[in-house]
Amino acid sequence: MQNDVITVSHVFKEYLTAAGPFPVLKDVNLTISRGDYVAIMGPSGSGKSTFMNILGCLDKPTQGHYFLDGHAVDRMDADAVAQVRNKTIGFVFQGFNLLARASLQENVALPLVYAGIDKQERLARAQVLLEKVGLAKHIHSRPNQISGGQQQRVAIARALVNNPSLILADEPTGNLDSVTSEEIMALFAQLNAEGITIVLVTHETDIADHAKRQVRFLDGRIVQDVLTHNKTLSEVV
Amino acid sequence: MFSAMLGEAWHAMGANRLRTFLTMLGMVIGVSAVVLMMAIGQGAEASVKRSISAMGSNLFIVLSGPPNMGGARSATGNAVSLNVKDAEAITELDGIASVAPISTGKAQVVFGSNNWNTDVIGTTASYLDIRDWNLTAGYSFSDSDVRSATRVALIGDTVAQNIFGDDIDPVGKTIRLKQNPFVVLGVLAKKGQSLDGRDQDDTIIVPLTTAQRKLFGNQIPGSVRQIMVQAQSDNVMVLAEENINGLLNQRHRIRDGADSDFSVRNLTALANSAAETTRTMSLLLGAIASVSLLVGGIGIMNIMLVSVTERTREIGIRMAIGARQRDILMQFLLEAIGISIVGCLIGILIGVGGAYAVNAFTGTEIIIATHTVAIAFGVAASIGIFFGFYPARKAARLNPIEALRYQ
Ligand SMILES: Nc1ncnc2c1ncn2[C@@H]1O[C@H](COP(=O)(O)OP(=O)(O)O)[C@@H](O)[C@H]1O
Ligand SMILES: [Mg+2]
Numbered sequence: 001m002q003n004d005v006i007t008v009s010h011v012f013k014e015y016l017t018a019a020g021p022f023p024v025l026k027d028v029n030l031t032i033s034r035g036d037y038v039a040i041m042g043p044s045g046s047g048k049s050t051f052m053n054i055l056g057c058l059d060k061p062t063q064g065h066y067f068l069d070g071h072a073v074d075r076m077d078a079d080a081v082a083q084v085r086n087k088t089i090g091f092v093f094q095g096f097n098l099l100a101r102a103s104l105q106e107n108v109a110l111p112l113v114y115a116g117i118d119k120q121e122r123l124a125r126a127q128v129l130l131e132k133v134g135l136a137k138h139i140h141s142r143p144n145q146i147s148g149g150q151q152q153r154v155a156i157a158r159a160l161v162n163n164p165s166l167i168l169a170d171e172p173t174g175n176l177d178s179v180t181s182e183e184i185m186a187l188f189a190q191l192n193a194e195g196i197t198i199v200l201v202t203h204e205t206d207i208a209d210h211a212k213r214q215v216r217f218l219d220g221r222i223v224q225d226v227l228t229h230n231k232t233l234s235e236v237v
Numbered sequence: 238m239f240s241a242m243l244g245e246a247w248h249a250m251g252a253n254r255l256r257t258f259l260t261m262l263g264m265v266i267g268v269s270a271v272v273l274m275m276a277i278g279q280g281a282e283a284s285v286k287r288s289i290s291a292m293g294s295n296l297f298i299v300l301s302g303p304p305n306m307g308g309a310r311s312a313t314g315n316a317v318s319l320n321v322k323d324a325e326a327i328t329e330l331d332g333i334a335s336v337a338p339i340s341t342g343k344a345q346v347v348f349g350s351n352n353w354n355t356d357v358i359g360t361t362a363s364y365l366d367i368r369d370w371n372l373t374a375g376y377s378f379s380d381s382d383v384r385s386a387t388r389v390a391l392i393g394d395t396v397a398q399n400i401f402g403d404d405i406d407p408v409g410k411t412i413r414l415k416q417n418p419f420v421v422l423g424v425l426a427k428k429g430q431s432l433d434g435r436d437q438d439d440t441i442i443v444p445l446t447t448a449q450r451k452l453f454g455n456q457i458p459g460s461v462r463q464i465m466v467q468a469q470s471d472n473v474m475v476l477a478e479e480n481i482n483g484l485l486n487q488r489h490r491i492r493d494g495a496d497s498d499f500s501v502r503n504l505t506a507l508a509n510s511a512a513e514t515t516r517t518m519s520l521l522l523g524a525i526a527s528v529s530l531l532v533g534g535i536g537i538m539n540i541m542l543v544s545v546t547e548r549t550r551e552i553g554i555r556m557a558i559g560a561r562q563r564d565i566l567m568q569f570l571l572e573a574i575g576i577s578i579v580g581c582l583i584g585i586l587i588g589v590g591g592a593y594a595v596n597a598f599t600g601t602e603i604i605i606a607t608h609t610v611a612i613a614f615g616v617a618a619s620i621g622i623f624f625g626f627y628p629a630r631k632a633a634r635l636n637p638i639e640a641l642r643y644q
Contacts, residue, residue: 058556
């Protein structure tokens, strides 16, 4: 198994707008090794979400290469990319993105439908995951019957259900109060301790401090890349 | 995986019941219209076919009075221009199998205290052969009965039912026609409706001479209104018609170019064109009904497009967690097919029920053929696929990022 989960080399991304091409990422290079826990920071509009969508295989770079577990994502066909989204990556959104019509259990089990797993096992695995995130009592509730923090846990459970090696979270605590945010961060810390690589975007330094490594974006470029350990040390000194 | 998708489709159909129902309604109306129209159309075709085969084959009828004169014809038709000698002469022509002169009228028939008003046909023994008409009991009269004008009768099934009922065997009984006693020689087999919708079993057949002398009275002896002619085969029909025209013109001393005082009609051709007409009608009904099926299909497409737009975000979520394009395509396609198939099943039930109701209330013959129902089902499923495909493909081709951003 490759030791680097993510290798991004010379990635450019521009959006085509009415006013012409609009560059958002300008020569981004980043390597993330297995088991790492990275916080991506930076002001609004600096290209963090654009970068995360590329990492999550939801979007493709205009130029440059992205290797996931050593495989060039830009060379995969649509079905292979879908498979990567299904099995390798768990994506957690700021807005939770649960299906309102489905129960929590069905929501968590949904990725398994596309993995071709039969119903009994799907529901069993979803139940185990919901227990893990502390929602065992609510498996038959609908998303609108629980709090935001609980919804985000459901979303995390869904991201975990296919045993991904990588969790990507774009401002997962952006819609949550600070107490709930701490609970979610504790959950991420636990997952990272279990060996899952985590990349999360956040505005807040105290959230970022939960990560092992902090990467700062500014105007489509990476301008800082430090270990949290060193950063706190230098602050102490 | 497939069963999960079926479940999803079922779920989605249930999520907005009123809308699903209204979308289905288009299908329901289309399919029930097709099934009903086909049932009535095929029923009409079948009854025409039965009438034709009951009529006999390769038939002409020669009528008194000039041809093609519209309303005026029936007036001149009263001047009876044909007679038994004409019939005998026609028998001698090439290609003719059999000839029967006919004189018809109405009469009251009485047995005991039972009374019935029916059609009486006076003719010769060959009439039954020409019409391919069998007896279920007794036997027919002979040429000698015709020569000596004996008072014997063959009665149709409807007449037998009405004056004898089920318990009495009519053969050998004496009935009264216009006060004259007639002995029932035989009972005619059921023939059903004629092409013009008359009950052919509501009839009594007697020897021509007897009818003219005892029943219809004051006529020139030997004159007849109609002569029925059977040609030997389909191939000689044209020749036979020419020969009959030539012969009768000669016998009636009609000069070239002058109007004749009789007309020859090819009954077989008339029957075939009647069959053709019903077939066309039946096709037309089916075609009109199919249009509503098409409209139903367009309704499905319309709603599926709305549904795809409404669920853009859901599609984005599904893609983000690993749905392939074909999974999304399948999901929406199954939903469209589900709506059309359920609509179709309901439509078949209503169509079949409607057909039986039409039959019960109007007596119109209906035929519900399994293959029509199967075709309606197949067409409905295809419509679901056809009209569901475009919206489903639209959904499958969404860009996940844009779909997720959709509000
Ligand atoms: N689909 C798009 N089309 C055009 N411009 C976009 C699109 N998505 C993002 N942008 C622009 O790209 C820049 C970076 O956006 P984003 O990656 O969302 O930043 P961040 O997540 O760091 O706030 C912003 O200026 C934004 O307006
Ligand atoms: Mg963002």
